[in-house]
Amino acid sequence: MHRDPSANVLLITLDTTRADYLGVYGKTDIRTPRMDALARDGVRFANSVTSVPLTLPAHASLMTGSIPPDHGVRDNGGFYLGDEATTLAEVLRDHGYHTGAVVGAFVLNHVWGLYQGFDSYDDDFGPEDSTKRTALDEQRDGAEVVESALRFLDSRGGERFFLWLHFYDPHYPYDPPEPFAADYPDDPYAGEVAYTDELVGRVIDALRERGLFDSTLVVLTADHGEGLGEHGEPDHGIYVYDSTIRVPLLMRAPGGLRGVDVESLSRDIDVAPTILDYLDIDPPSSFRGRSLLPLAAGKSEETPRRAYAESYYVRYHYGWKEPVAVRSDKLKYVDLPRPEVYDLSVDPGELRNLADSRHDEAAELSAWLDEARAQDSGGDPPEPGEMDPETMDRLRALGYLGSTAPSDGDDLPDPKDRAEVLDLLIRASRLTGQSLKSGRYDEAIATVEEALAIEPKFMDGYQFLGTLYLKVGRPDRAIAALQELLRVNPESLPARQALSEAYRAKGDAPTALALLDAVLASSPEYAGAYYDSADLLAEMGRTAEAVERLRQFLARHPDAPRAQYEIGRLLLRQGKADEARFEIERALELQPGLRSAHFNLAVIAEQRGDRDLAVAEYESELRLHSDHHEALTNLGILRMQRGETALGVSCFERLVELRPDDGQAHYLLARAWFSSGRADDEVLRLALRAVELQPSLDRARQLAAAIRDRIRASG
Secondary structure, three states, rough: OOOOOOOOEEEEEEEOOOOOOOOHHHOOOOOOOHHHHHHHHHEEEEEOOOOOOOOOHHHHHHOOOOOOOHOOOOOOOOOOOOOOOOOHHHHHHHHEEEEEOOOOOOOOOOHHHOOOOOOEEEEOOOOOHHOOOOOOOOOOOOOHHHHHHHHHHHHHHOOOOOEEEOOOOOOOOOOOOHHHHHHHHHHHHHHHHHHHHHHHHHHHHHHOOOOOOEEEEEEEOOOOOOOOOOHOOOEEEEEEEEHHHEEEEEEOOOOOOOOOEEEEEEHHHHHHHHHHOOOOOOOOOOOOOOOOOOOOOOOOOOHHHHHEEEEOHHHHHHOOOOEEEEOOOOEEEEOOOOOOOOOOOOOOOOOOOOOOOOHHHHHHHHHHHHHHHOOHHOOOOOOOOOOHHHHHHHHHHOOOOOOOOOOOOOOOOOOHHHHHHHHHHHHHHHHHHHHHHOOOOEEEEEEHHHHHOOOOOOHHHHHHHHHHHHHOOOOHHHHHHHHHHHHHOOOOOHHHHHHHHHHHHHHHHHHHHHHHHHHHHHHOOOOHHHHHHHHHHHHHHOOOHHHHHHHOOOOOOOHHHHHHHHHHHHHHOOOHHHHHHHHHHHHHHHHHOOOOHHHHHHHHHHHOOHHHHHHHHHHHHHHHOOOOOOHHHHHHHHHHHOHHHHHHHHHHHHHHHHHHOOHHHHHHHHHHHHHHHHHHHHHHHHHHHHHHOOOOOOHHHHHHHHHHHHHHHHH
C-alpha cells in the first residue's frame, strides 16, 4: 500500500460493537451497508482485539498505541491519562494537522485526559453542576455527533485534518430510534448497530459532498464488544472473552488496497502506528503497537503479534480477581485463580478450558504476560483516584459502578464463582442509573438493599442508597447509609461530600459546611468540595466567603472555567455587574461553550440597558444550548418588549415544545398571542392549560378571563 503524507484522517470509534454484528463479519440478519462498503473498498482486519473491554482505557490504548500497564488508565472513572503520555492527536498536530474530536458520552469527557493534542474537543453534555440542569446529560445521540462533525469540517479552512468521532449509541440500554426499533424488535442491540451504520454513512456522505472523501484515510473500529449473555456476562467489563474484546477494524485509504482481508491478529494498539505509517510519520518510541500496513500488503512477519487484554473492573468494583489475558492468532491464556486456555481455531466460543492439557503453552504465555505487566510495580495495579459524587452520578447513569471497599492482596475470588451475585450487582447499578434519569427510585432502592444483603463489601451500594434516599426526600436514611460506608472506608472523600449534601438537605447547614471543610483540610485538591461549600456559603448568605472559597480553588487551578464562571455568577448576585462580566468573559475564554455564561452576560447587558447586546448574548446561549429554557424565556420577553411580536411568539412556541408540562411557558405564549391582538379558542386553551399545570399562577387565571371576555365581545 502506498503512503500519502497529504491525506486527511477520519477515525471513527463505535462503542460496544461486536465484530460479529456487522454484515462484513458474517452477520446475515442485520443491515450494515455503509460499514460493509468500507471493507469492500478497503481492508478488513478479521481478527482484531481490544486491550480492555471498557471505554476509557480502551480509547487510551487506541490513542497512545500502548497497553494499560504503560499508560495507566485501568477503568472508567478515577483514572486519568497523564500529560506525560504522547497521543496520536499530539503527533498529528505537531505535523501540521488541524485536530478535532467529538465524543458521544461523558465517560470520554476531557477531564480524563484524552483531549491531549486536539485543537477542539467537543464533549458538551450540559453543565457539570447538577443544580444547573434538570436531567443528567451524560450521553448524546449519534446524530448530534454527526452535526458537530459537519461543523468541524466546514470550519477547518483548507488545513489537513484529523477528526475523531465516537458513537456511543450501541451501548446499553438498547433503544434504537425508528425505523430501526421496528426493524429489529427482538434484538434492539442489532437495531442500535444498524442505526450507527447509518450515522457512519452520513459522515461518509458529508466527506463526498465536500470533495474530501478521496483524500481522507478512514479508519473504523470499536472500543470493545458486548457479552449479550455469553459466559453469563450481560454486557462487558467482567471477562476478557472474545465476545467483548474482539472488535471490527476497517480501513479505507485513498488509492489504497481494495477488498483485502487480513486474517492475522491485529490490535487496538496497532491503529495509531498504522495511521502514522500511512502518513509517512515516524511513531514515538512510547508506541508499543506496530503498523498493520505490511499485513495489508500481504507480507508475513517474523515475530507474530500477541495481544494483551485485561479488565480490572471486577477488582476495583467488587473485590474479585481481575482477568488478564494474552491472545495469539489461535490461542488464548487467561490468568485467573483457575487459569484458562482456549484453542480459538477449534473453539471460537471459548467453551472448553484446556489448561489441564496445555501446560507448556500456558507457562510460556504466562511468562509473556509477566513481561507485559512489568510496568505494574510488584504486580499491583494503581488505585483509582477519588471522584466527586456529581461525576460518579454521571457515570452511574451510563451504567458504570463506583468502588467497593479496598481489596488487599491477590487472594481474591474468581469472577466465575460469583456469577449469581454479579447479576444482582449489575441490576442494582442499572436501576440506579435509570432512576437518576426517570425519577422512579423505589425499585432501585429495593434492589440495592438486596444486593448489599448478599454482598456487604459492595460499598458503592451504600453510596447508591445515599443518592437515592436524597432523591426521595429521606435525608436521615441517606445519612445512615453513608455513615455505614464511612465506617468501612473512613477515607472515602465522595462519601463525606455526599454526607454533607444529606445534612444540607436535612436543613443542618453548619454540619454540612463542617464536613466539607474537613474534606478540604485532608484533600486540598478536591474540586467538588470547593464548589459545594461555595454554593452552601452563598445559600447561608455568606456570598463574599463563597467567592473567596472559589478563589482559593482558582489559586490552585488558574485555568478552571467553572470556578471562574461561578465567581462571576455570585458577583452578579451581589450586584457587581462589571466585576461579574469580567469573570464570566474570562471563563468563556477558557471554555467557549460554557453553559449559562452567555445567558448571564445577557442578564448583565439588560441591567445596563443594552438590549441589542442582551439579544445577541441570549441567542449565543441558545445556539450553544438550545434547551436553555431560561434564555429562551428571557429572549422571548425581550423580543415582546421591543415590539418584535412574531419573534417573541416564536420563542414561546419553542419554550412550550421544550417544556410541555410548564404552566409558565403556556402562560407566556398565550399572553404573547393575546397582546398581539389575537383572542380565540386556541389562545384560551393555552391559558387554561397554564392554570391546569400551575394552579397557583393567578396571572394565567386572569389572562384566561380576559381572553373569554374578548371572545364574547367579538362574538
